[in-house]
Amino acid sequence: MIHAKQIKKSFGTLEVLKGIDLEIKKGEIVAIVGKSGAGKTTLLQIIGTLNKADSGTLSIGSQEISTLKEKQIATFRNQNIGFVFQFHHLLPEFTALENVCLPAYIAGKTKNQAEAAAKELLNFLNLSDRITHKPAELSGGEQQRVAVARALMNQPSVVLADEPSGNLDTKNKQELHELFFTLREKFNQTFVIVTHDNGLAEMSDRIINMEDGRIV
Numbered sequence: 001m002i003h004a005k006q007i008k009k010s011f012g013t014l015e016v017l018k019g020i021d022l023e024i025k026k027g028e029i030v031a032i033v034g035k036s037g038a039g040k041t042t043l044l045q046i047i048g049t050l051n052k053a054d055s056g057t058l059s060i061g062s063q064e065i066s067t068l069k070e071k072q073i074a075t076f077r078n079q080n081i082g083f084v085f086q087f088h089h090l091l092p093e094f095t096a097l098e099n100v101c102l103p104a105y106i107a108g109k110t111k112n113q114a115e116a117a118a119k120e121l122l123n124f125l126n127l128s129d130r131i132t133h134k135p136a137e138l139s140g141g142e143q144q145r146v147a148v149a150r151a152l153m154n155q156p157s158v159v160l161a162d163e164p165s166g167n168l169d170t171k172n173k174q175e176l177h178e179l180f181f182t183l184r185e186k187f188n189q190t191f192v193i194v195t196h197d198n199g200l201a202e203m204s205d206r207i208i209n210m211e212d213g214r215i216v
Contacts, residue, residue, distance in 0.1 A: 001026040001190045002047060002158065007056035009042055016042045018213035020056070026157070029184055029191040031201040034210035040194045041162055043210070047192060048160045049077045061157060078106050082151030082189075084161040089147070090135040096122060096146045097131040103153040114153075121149040125179070141172030148179065152187070159183070161193040165200060177203055 007020040016039045024030050032040050045051040046058065049065055058065045060080060068076060082103075090099045097118050104114035122131050125145045135143055144164065151159055161180075165173040177200045180191050193200065201207050209216050 001028070001061060002192070003057075003059040004043075004047065005057045007043070007046060007053045007058065009039075009046065009051070009053050016213055017046075017053070020213075020215060022208070022215065024190060024192060026190055027184060027188045028206065029180060029204045030193070030206050030208060031204040032192065032194045032208045032210060033196070033201050038210040039213045040210050044160055044162055044192065044194050047158075048081050048083060049073050078103060079154055080156050080158060082154070082156040082159040084144070084147055084151050084159065084164045090143060090150075092135050095132050095134055096127060096138065096142075096149075099135070099146055100149045100153055103150060107154055117153065118149065121152055122146070125149050139172075140168055141175065144168060144172070144176060145179070148176075148183075152183070152189075155187070156189065158190045158192065161191065161195075163195060163197075164193065165195070165197055173197065173199070 002022065002024040004020055004022040007017055007022075008015070009017040020043060032043065034040055042051065046053050063076060065073065065076075097115065100118040100121060101114040104117060109117075119128070119131065122128055125148065127142060127145055127149070130138060130142055135146070138146065165176050168176060180193070181203070183189060184191060193204065195201055
């Protein structure tokens with residue numbers, strides 16, 4: 001599903017990734033762990049096509065990313081990759097339903113198509129009674145589940161999560177962690193999760209340790 005070979009990335013004189021080789025299978029849940037500054041988020045951003053490597057190759061499914069132009073990369077990302085961040089990045093002026101619909105609108109879906117799919121996801125995530133609420137009216141756990149629904153909106157083959165439970169209490173952390181496995185069973189999606197949470201890492205199929213820009 002994901003094949004990365006000799007991925008290198010520098011910011012100025014700081015070499016952040018020093019030749020990463022990585023293979024992740026379809027339907028696998030992988031945790032990337034390591035100290036702050038190890039390069040975890042940079043690697044996740046490159047896998048998510050949000051950032052470009054200085055050198056190396058990246059394939060997702062059958063698509064070699066370096067062969068795509070900017071607009072093609074944006075379209076590929078919208079159709080194939082979902083993102084869940086530590087900070088939910090929900091638009092405060094929009095309801096839960098409207099926030100979840102956004103990726104579908106970008107993909108060219110009609111309002112009826114987008115809302116039908118969003119309602120189905122929000123119902124699956126036990127948020128059907130919260131669809132008209134704005135983010136400020138939702139708990140932290142509810143906001144993160146809305147963010148998960150948004151990530152799933154276009155049925156991506158890959159879901160990338162960066163410290164997804166970092167701002168949640170113990171109960172909501174556990175529920176979110178269990179949700180990822182439920183989603184994998186239902187949709188056979190691949191999850192790559194950057195986390196400092198040992199509990200989540202230990203639940204995953206595989207743990208990848210990073211240190212000083214390398215996988216160790």
